[in-house]
Amino acid sequence: MRKISTAGSVFVSVFGIIVLVFGIMEFVVLGRYGVEGVCWGPLEMSGMWLWWTGIILVGAGIMYMSSANNFESNIHQLAKSVVASIMIWIMAGMAIFDKVAGSIPGEEVWVNPPADFLAGCGPPFTPAIFLLPVSLVIIYFIRQRHRASPNTSSEHLVEE
């Protein structure tokens, strides 16, 4: 349990910093390039929602970092990381939904052929999509905590 929790503290600290940096970058991009934004290889930061996504990423980053302390002993700290992850899942989920929904209808045809659909779903992606796979690691910590307390269901993680 101790080993897992230390790993958890390190994970949320490092990941929190990365999420926070992405959030700050969104503000910098907005200030410098406006809503047109920028596209660096597969990463895209643009659109009229940069303010919102910036605030959400900064908030999530801070929540991850603040949950590092006592990650092993306090269920509220784990919950804070879970809430930060949900924030990233909301953003990434909506970005994926937008990509898929935008790639199905065609300009000249009703439905795009598979090749055009896949091209439409491809990069560039928003930061949330890059953060999504890493944020899913939180599920591992929830499960580990559950396994460490076998007498409690996932809904009954005891605050020690």
Added chain:
Amino acid sequence: MELTIDQRWDLVDRITKETVEVGAYKHTLKDAIADITVRPKTGIPFAIAVIYGFWMFFSTFAGFFTDGFLVKVFGDHYIPWLGSVFPGKGTWLFNIFAGNPAVFQPGYAGDICFEAGGVLTTGLFMPIAVVLPAIIAFYLVMAFLEDIGYLPRLAVLIDTVLHKIGLHGYAIVPTILSLGCNVPGVAATRALETRKQRFMMMVLLGVFVPCGAQIGMMQELIPEKIGFVFIALIIGYFVVGYILNKIWPGQSPEMLIDVPPYRMPTRGNVWRKTWMRTTSFLRVAVPFMLLGCVIVQLLYLTGGMAHLGHALSPVISGGFGLPQETVAPLVAGFLRKDLAVGLLGGIQLTGWQMFSSVVLLSVYFPCLATFVLMIKEQNAKEFGATLGVLAVTVFAYGGILRLIGMGLGVA
């Protein structure tokens, strides 16, 4: 056998001791998440993420159906086909049902969906192609958030802010309901404690909260400026709320609300709620939209619109800096605000004029269905005051927007 009060309590104690087992409370992860989402420091960023998700789902879902398919169905196929087969081109009947004959000319470059104006063309395009996807998306997310148990948490978070204008956090529920349709929103004000709070809420809903259909229409017409429209409306919501709280007599008592635990929503419940609310919205909205198209076309055909335009031009052109043609949407706005916003799509306006017109239509008269409900829910004094607030708000917004536009060199 009759027991005294003390004996009854003794009996209760004995039964409790034998039947109830008391143990240490185990705080679960779900409990901890529930706590975190109501604390301002963590709850506000989470609320921003939820609202962002709400809006993105709404606009993507509506955009997928409206821009992806339905605009093509109506603009490329149905409306040109109807114009070609509807008999009596140029007659009143053609104008009312099919619309302005000019849009059916080959090579017409404008937006045929909004500019046709007929009952069977624009009158059907707006509720089916624009409003329906928007309303389904709104009610789907709304039902999900309700069933998961997030709305009461939002109420707790916003409680402090709403107290500044004499309302409590639970006033967010009628406000959010009104973002779908003002009619259930106004009905939901019955849950508020005092007449003062109910009156204030009804005024704020009728004036500053656009319905889902109107939002869908705004998203279609001015997607890049819709955020500014919302900022203008939110400012008005709080400023007018603050003033009303100061000048309107009555009390704004504290209220305790129960915050339920988070629960997994059931698919059947979410679909049932969405279906029920969507069909009920369409039953209220569609007849007024069709009637609005008939009235606007009749006013055009009889020359009434031109007369109205002349009569109102000192206010509309002189005061607000808008062209006389915006009289038609203002007239339609008495019936449906979404129809009114949609009609703006058929008028040549600059970016600033379009923005000002959308804001003014939003704060202008509530739609007829809401208006009728307000008459039912308010007494004569309250209703008179509501009309007064409406008039003052329209003129204040019109004047302020004109001044801002002049200051920016765009009006």
